[in-house]
Amino acid sequence: MNTGLDKSQHELEQLHKQILACRLCRDKFGFEPRPFVWGKANAKIMQISQAPSLRVHRSGKPFDDVSGQRLRQWYGIDEAQFYDQSQFYITSIAHCYPGKTRRGTDRHPPVSCARLWLEREIRLVHNEIFIIIGSVAARYFYQDRDFTSLVFDNHLMLRNKPAMVLPHPSPANWHWLAAHKDFETQVLPGVRQIIHRTLNE
């Protein structure tokens, strides 16, 4: 029995109830927020992205979209591994889909959500590594760093644990991926190796 882990799991379940009940951004969004939570305190990998998409807002399942398909390809894992809550803790800067801008793109996630909820999740989950997805999430943790240099940095740390920063896998991010074709050859093989080693320990 691991009492520290049990205590964290209990506190995390209490925290999840609070997150799921949160409606702080209702007026700002102009619609009913639908927070998501995914993962257990013993998850080996904590993945932090920007915010759920409209599709995820409807399904309630994180990365249940084309971004998720590409991400799992990058990781070299299947859905069963990705959605195993003892393997991946999946969270984001905002726990709700934030709506669209007038131009039709997703609004930026409210950073207040990360300060309120994400920081507490980070304290309770016993993950071994972090994966940070996309420039918005990367900016929250590494304010002064150039995004591309973070992606190509293989000695990155976050809160005293190894971390990796990946571009957002959304089709809307095609311009970054097209401009950095060496991401697939120089970065992804190492990412896959670390993920598989961590999951198989």
Ligand code: SF4
């Ligand atoms: S985005 Fe975060 S702070 Fe806003 S309603 Fe959702 S859970 Fe609450």
